[in-house]
Amino acid sequence: MNKFLEAVKSGKVLLCDGAMGTELQKRNLPSGACPEEYNISHPEIVRSIHKDYFDAGSDIVETNTFGANRARLKLHGYENRVREFCLAAVSLAKSVCPEGKFVAGSVGPTGDLLEPLGNLPEQEAYDIFAEQIKALEEGGADAVYVETMMAVEEAVIAVKAAKENTSLPVVASMTFELGNAGLRTMWGVDIKTSIEKYSEAGADVIGANCGKGFDEMIAIVKEMRPLTQKPIIAQSNAGIPEWIHGISVYTETPEVMSPKAEEILKSGVNIIGGCCGTGPAHIKRIREILDRLADYHI
Amino acid sequence: MTVELLKELSDAVIDGNKDKSVELTNKLLDLGMNAKDILDNGLLPGMEVVGIRFRDNIIFVPQVLISARAMKSSLALLEPLLSKAELKGSGTVIIGTVKGDIHDIGKNIVAMMLRSSGFSVIDLGIDTRAEKFLDAIKKENAEIVGMSALLTTTMGYMKTVIDRIKEENILVKVMVGGAPISKAFADQIGADGYAKNATDAVKLAKSLIGIVTKEETVE
Numbered sequence: 001m002n003k004f005l006e007a008v009k010s011g012k013v014l015l016c017d018g019a020m021g022t023e024l025q026k027r028n029l030p031s032g033a034c035p036e037e038y039n040i041s042h043p044e045i046v047r048s049i050h051k052d053y054f055d056a057g058s059d060i061v062e063t064n065t066f067g068a069n070r071a072r073l074k075l076h077g078y079e080n081r082v083r084e085f086c087l088a089a090v091s092l093a094k095s096v097c098p099e100g101k102f103v104a105g106s107v108g109p110t111g112d113l114l115e116p117l118g119n120l121p122e123q124e125a126y127d128i129f130a131e132q133i134k135a136l137e138e139g140g141a142d143a144v145y146v147e148t149m150m151a152v153e154e155a156v157i158a159v160k161a162a163k164e165n166t167s168l169p170v171v172a173s174m175t176f177e178l179g180n181a182g183l184r185t186m187w188g189v190d191i192k193t194s195i196e197k198y199s200e201a202g203a204d205v206i207g208a209n210c211g212k213g214f215d216e217m218i219a220i221v222k223e224m225r226p227l228t229q230k231p232i233i234a235q236s237n238a239g240i241p242e243w244i245h246g247i248s249v250y251t252e253t254p255e256v257m258s259p260k261a262e263e264i265l266k267s268g269v270n271i272i273g274g275c276c277g278t279g280p281a282h283i284k285r286i287r288e289i290l291d292r293l294a295d296y297h298i
Numbered sequence: 299m300t301v302e303l304l305k306e307l308s309d310a311v312i313d314g315n316k317d318k319s320v321e322l323t324n325k326l327l328d329l330g331m332n333a334k335d336i337l338d339n340g341l342l343p344g345m346e347v348v349g350i351r352f353r354d355n356i357i358f359v360p361q362v363l364i365s366a367r368a369m370k371s372s373l374a375l376l377e378p379l380l381s382k383a384e385l386k387g388s389g390t391v392i393i394g395t396v397k398g399d400i401h402d403i404g405k406n407i408v409a410m411m412l413r414s415s416g417f418s419v420i421d422l423g424i425d426t427r428a429e430k431f432l433d434a435i436k437k438e439n440a441e442i443v444g445m446s447a448l449l450t451t452t453m454g455y456m457k458t459v460i461d462r463i464k465e466e467n468i469l470v471k472v473m474v475g476g477a478p479i480s481k482a483f484a485d486q487i488g489a490d491g492y493a494k495n496a497t498d499a500v501k502l503a504k505s506l507i508g509i510v511t512k513e514e515t516v517e
Contacts, residue, residue: 021451031454032398032425075400075425111400117363150359179355186477188358241450241478243457243486248450248478276450276478 004102004142005169005204007059008231008270013290016235016273017053017061018283020106024049024064025247026279034076036068039088046089051096056280057287059101060271062145063089066108069132071120083135090139104143104171105136107158114153125154129161137166146172147209147235148275150185152197159201171233171271172203175210176220183220191220195228207233210275212240213252214260221267231270238277250277254285261286265293300331304340307372311344314364316371323372333379341376345369345414352407353497359403362496366410373413387416389441389507392434392470394422396455401448404476404496408444411496412503417442428459435463435470441507444499447476457487464488471506475499 007014024035027045038046050061067073068085078085086105093103110128112120133144144162149155155174162170174194176183184190191208198206206228208220217236224232239251252260257278264272265286274282303326310319319341326336348365351357377385391412395405402424409419420438422430426445435443443463447453456474463470471490474483484492491506493499 019450021449025451025454029451031458032396032452034398035451072400075398113363113403117360181355184355184358186359188360240480240482241453242480242482243454246454246457248453248483 002142002167002169007102008205013265013269014059014271015057015283015287015290016104016233016271017050017058018274018278018280019276020049020062020064020066022248022250022277023279034067034073034078036065036073036085036089037076037078039064039085039092043088043092047092047096050093052280053283054096054098054101056283058273058283060104060143060273061093061097061102062104062106063093063136063141064106065089065132065136066106066147067111069107069110069128071110071112071128072108082131083138086132086135087139090136090141094140102142103140104145105133105139105141105168107132107136107144107146107162108148109150109154114151122153122157125157126161129158130165133162133168134165137168141168143169143171146170146203149174150189151187152189152193155194156197156201159198159203163202169204170202171205171207172198172201173207173209173233173235176208176216177212178216178219183216183223191223192227195224199228199230203230205231205233205271207235207269207271209233209235210237213237214239214257214264218260218263218267221264221269225268232268233271233273234264234269235273235275236264236278237275238282241277248277252277254281257282258285258289262289262293265289300326300329303329304336307336307340308344308347311341311365311368311372312347314361314368316368319368319372320375323375327375327379333376334384337373337376337380341369341372342414342416345411349411349414349497349500353495359407362407363403366407369410369414386418388504388509390418390420390438391442391444391503392420392422392431392438392440393444393446394426394431395424395446396452396459397425397427398455399447399449399452400424401446404448405444405446407496408446408475408493408499411500415500415504417503428462431459432462432466432468435468440470442471442473442503444473444475444503446474447479450478453478453483456489460488473499473502473506
């Protein structure tokens with residue numbers, strides 16, 4: 001079995017990293033700049049973020065490739081640099097990755113609408129994802145994270161592109177928000193549908209990322225756990241951002257987050273980490289909880 | 299007869315039935331109804347229901363987009379027949395997704411709901427720089443500018459635009475929205491208002507230019 005999957009299935013909870021985007025901003029990424037281009041122009045910054053997370057106790061870090069697909073990079077005129085950005089990103093993460101830890105390739109949505117609602121043909125979406133994910137594998141990533149998905153059709157295409165073009169394990173999550181109709185994505189996809197579709201597409205780990213904060217993530221994990229035998233991943237935002245001294249600051253500090261993260265752990269996740277607004281201090285806290293719960297098995 | 303047809307037109311928009319919506323619009327025009335009445339009493343009430351259902355999580359993004367397409371197709375038939383004053387409506391809103399951000403679905407829905415509520419909307423699209431916002435505000439003499447961002451790495455650009463507006467002393471109300479945006483964030487960057495969804499955005503736009511709205515509920 002693949003080493004990453006072996007670790008996931010060991011029964012020990014794995015700790016992922018926190019956010020990349022908000023960490024880049026703390027290091028002066030200008031608003032509206034292309035974060036993935038930093039893999040080339042500011043490699044030392046990207047590397048230091050990965051190192052901070054490994055030092056804080058992460059078992060897995062995600063590459064700075066969330067938007068490294070042709071559709072998104074086009075905005076910056078970088079549509080022909082997908083492979084270059086992905087290879088550089090994986091190499092940066094691997095350069096600080098300790099023995100026995102993992103580097104996962106981040107894959108976000110295309111940002112375009114699929115036909116017939118929008119103009120993106122299914123085949124083109126597939127090719128866009130395949131191009132990115134193949135480059136992540138070529139660079140030496142241990143797994144691929146399909147994340148922040150809202151439309152289930154696009155999410156499934158991304159998972160299939162990974163499964164059919166690489167041998168990488170696939171971790172697949174969507175972004176849910178609590179509303180009058182329960183936990184749904186902006187496209188209206190509920191947790192049950194997400195699990196079914198991701199399972200059919202062959203995802204190895206299923207879960208949720210981003211969203212409105214750790215409280216909602218607790219509810220998500222509790223709803224998800226009884227619905228699948230597959231390992232579950234949860235990567236929450238640190239609440240809602242505010243704007244303080246020129247950067248977005250999130251309301252859930254490591255202290256505020258701690259008891260909530262513990263509840264997520266006890267609700268049966270297999271991989272925990274953070275999304276927007278979480279930093280190394282959050283991850284360090286979760287590592288402490290995990291160490292304290294060392295005897296705790298799912 | 300025309301009352302029923304108008305109701306059918308509203309329903310076609312709510313159901314996102316583009317062919318039906320176009321057919322009914324043409325029929326009403328053939329019957330001699332003026333474009334403004336078809337807009338006000340057929341299309342707009344339909345979109346209002348769509349907006350409220352979207353706000354209340356009864357429908358989601360895909361259904362809104364399908365309704366919007368029906369509405370747009372009918373509107374295309376009416377627009378050449380509407381006068382300039384009728385097109386200008388309650389006020390002009392400049393709207394765009396900020397620099398570095400390509401996400402325009404939410405912004406498009408807000409633009410469409412504003413149009414459906416009688417605003418004239420100039421949509422600058424995605425990846426919009428401050429200069430482009432400012433030029434459009436001045437050129438159109440707009441009452442309101444609306445900015446959208448989905449990414450934490452682009453939301454800060456809203457402040458860049460607001461700072462430029464203040465530097466140049468331009469009289470325009472600023473409203474912001476998008477997944478990572480909150481009321482607190484909007485206040486801190488100096489926006490005049492924040493709306494959580496497209497229906498609230500319409501209410502906000504109206505209140506920013508002094509139109510009082512009644513509380514709407516789903517029937």
